[in-house]
Amino acid sequence: METEIIAMYAFSIIHMFVGFALAPLMIGIVNRTKAVFAGRTGQPFLQPYYDMVKLLRKGAVYSRTTSWIFRAAPVVGLACAVAALAIVPFGNAPGLLSFEGDLVFFAYVLGLWRFFLVIAALDTGSAFEGMGASREVQFSAMAEPVLFVGLATVATLTGSLSLSDMIAGLSLPLAEIVLVAAALFVVFLCENARIPFDDPNTHLELTMIHEVMVLDYSGPDLGFVLYSAALKFWVLGALIIGITVPLDEGLPVWASCGYAFLGMVMLALLTGIVESVMARVRLLRVPQLLAAAGALAICALIFSMR
Amino acid sequence: METYIEASVILLLLTDIALFGTSRLYTCITIAAVQGVLLGLIALFANAETFIPRIIVIASIGIVIKAFVFPYLLKRTIRQAGVQREIQPFIGYLSSLVVSLVLFGVSIWFSAKLPLALGAGRSMIIPAAIMTMFTGLFLIVARRKALTQCIGYIVCENGMYLFGMVAVGEIPALVELGILLDAVAAVTVMGVAMYHINREFDHIDTDRLSSLKG
């Protein structure tokens, strides 16, 4: 018994490192999937790593109008992403920092990250980035309630307020899970600036959201931003996988982590497929899409409270 | 089997919510067709153990009618009328989604009020059936195009079919065929009516049919 618990926590620590190491790979998988769908060979799976290493070796350029906020934001963002990674469970391994009520902490850690990114974008004084910031705030204001309602559903199902306990205690009442997963997947796409909300490929277009906010970053700072975005992809993905992939509690920890990793790869593939087959929706329609996700989440909540 | 039934019911609920938020008429028709298939599947799953040929035949006829005949009729109307979307409905799509949640709550409340004798694991079907009915009624009330109202009628009929299947159980085959026949006739009549409306007025906006008052 003792050893099992130790093994579990060992895996929690290992999960941190696995997350650090493999998060950019997911971005690579998404890009490769899109390339295959478009009939191209596509970049290597490890391209995100190459990009980040390249960026870290370069120097940074700062606009003279910016203040310390602009420089602090990438670091704060990375710290937030790491904190979030420490909370989410992976497979049967609980999060490293799991405690009662950590789902609120989880949501607000991500919120803090967004906050810094937004004020850093405003800090540059560029109208263009300000526009992106405003959109980011608008959409995340709608995405966040969906995330909360989805997590609240799982919490009512399991009677626990800690992400790790929630996911471990989930015994699959199918209906709610499908609804919550669908809602969280929409939030996942929105938060990671994916199609149909935002197109990560279109730089300098009037419609984009996330990319436009980080236009002024260069060198290591941009590397940090990209890396924390990859971590965010991993963290939210792990959450969805944890909720949707049913795992037997008796399963060895390493096997469950293996399954969870497979799930992550599938999720990345799915994201790539969604990006390939869908078009970005008009900005006016984005709230509608998020409201639909909210509707699903609330449905799930109503069901779970029956 | 219960898992499959439950999954179909959830999908049915999702199609309902999708109908609240869809403006493309083609998509609406497809969603209604998917609902028809789901209903047929639920009927088949629910009777998978007993394997009564009558039920299988009627469920199959229902699937064929709702998944092929209705979409064919309605899509033909779309082509004739040349309309693609429901532009500016009476209730906007965002508000429609909010309404959908309220209606969902109401349907759960209502089904909790009804003292129905249900099998184990079937508790979700009644709210789903009532929700589907509400969806149909909502489409009839809150949309302008005659075609959307027709889809609303089909969806409403779907909900009641599901309700009858669960709440009443065994309905004589003759009755069920009569009901299906009525639905087909109704959709056909509506299709012809829409054809005439479009020919006469060059639109199928029901709110602009307003010369008769008082």
Next chain:
Amino acid sequence: MIGHENLLWIMLILPLCTGAVAATMPAARKALAVMCTGILLTAGFGWWSVVHVVCHGTLFAASDWLFLDALSAYNLAIMLLVFSLCACYAYVYFSCELRRGQLTLRQARLFTALFSGSFSTMALVLIANNLSIMWVSLEATTLVTTFLIYLHSSRQSLEAMWKYLIICSVGMAFAFMGTLLAAAAAVKGGSVEGAQALLWTHLVGRASLCDPMLMKAAFIFLLIGYGTKAGLAPMHNWLPDAHSQAPAPVSALFSGFMLSASLYCIMRYLPIVSSAIGSPRWATNLLILFGIVSLLVAAAFIIFQHDVKRLFAYSSVEHMGIIALGLGLGNAGVFTALFHTLNHSLGKTLAFFSAGRLGQIFKTTDMGQMRGVMRISRVWGFGLFISVLALIGAAPFSIFMSEFQTVKAALDAGNVTAAVLFLFGAGIVFMGVLAHLIPVFWARNESDVSLVTTGLLEKFLVFFPGVLLLFLGIWMPDFLHGAIDRAAAIILSGGN
């Protein structure tokens, strides 16, 4: 010799056959003649079955799926009367249109086929023992009659057709939900097997076992659903449009019988609901409410009408309200309601006949332009006069009798509010209609409409219902009294 149970089958199949034959006729007049013959022939068989029920009791057919008891026989008699008159009138009405070249062969064929079809479907409503078959056939009447409204392709009639189609379809959907809930109530109570859950004869004896809560829910849906088709306010919106735009024979059919057929469906459920709940009060209170609301709404709208057919349409809402009120008052009220159904059918049929024919003569149904009808066509003017007097409840016509008895029933039941509101509404209708129509009868006519002559058939179509209305108001024959009593006993059989 035809077996008596086959009479029911004949009523369903014969009109379909004659309708099909009529639709293949090479000339419009022939098509109409074939249709008339078919309807009258079927009506003959229908009367035979009605007489059989009166003499020998309930008639069953098709292993109990079809049946004719005192209640349905009474309604069937009204239906046969209305349909026979309407078919003859259609011949007269469309002959005039044919002379003016307003009716194409295609339209005539469509009309004859659909009119005959609606006979079958309405007959099935009355003789179906299975409550869901009853629903199916009432829905079928909606679908069959839809294109009758749009017979003369005009924009207004198209609009009226769509409203009729959508509103009645939704209403029917509600009624279907109600039917399902009633079946669920029966299954829940364990009183019936699934397959028999909706056989009325089976259900009515075991209704006390049904789940009361579900039955209440069912009745609400049924009342709203069938009430929509019956034109009870506030679900009556389709009615004035459809009645004013349809050709007069169709309007007469709608008002004369289709609305009553829908109320008949509610009557069928009353004993079941009453004995399931244990007391009729709950259901009857709802009926009283809807009845009074319909009465008052119709009275309010009648004041502002310009079109004579629309006026009569609102008058139908009023009379449906009176019938619902009568049903709600119980005992004597039910008797009056049934009697009123007959009176209203006669009166309204005559009213639409006259309005339609005069509309043809004046080429409009706007009351501002129809002036001095008495000088133009003595026969139809007289028909309009009689029917209007009857419909507003003037003595000594039979509607006066049934309305008087309704008030009496309300006072006997201790429901003074209902009686007062009824008198108030009926008073407004009385004055409103007369204010509109007195100039129509006697004002000097400035237009160039010339005197028209009328044939024998037309005279019959006016005098037969007119005399009947007068006759029934003065003296009610014993056999009719007995028939209505037996029909009322069926409605009252539950829960007392």
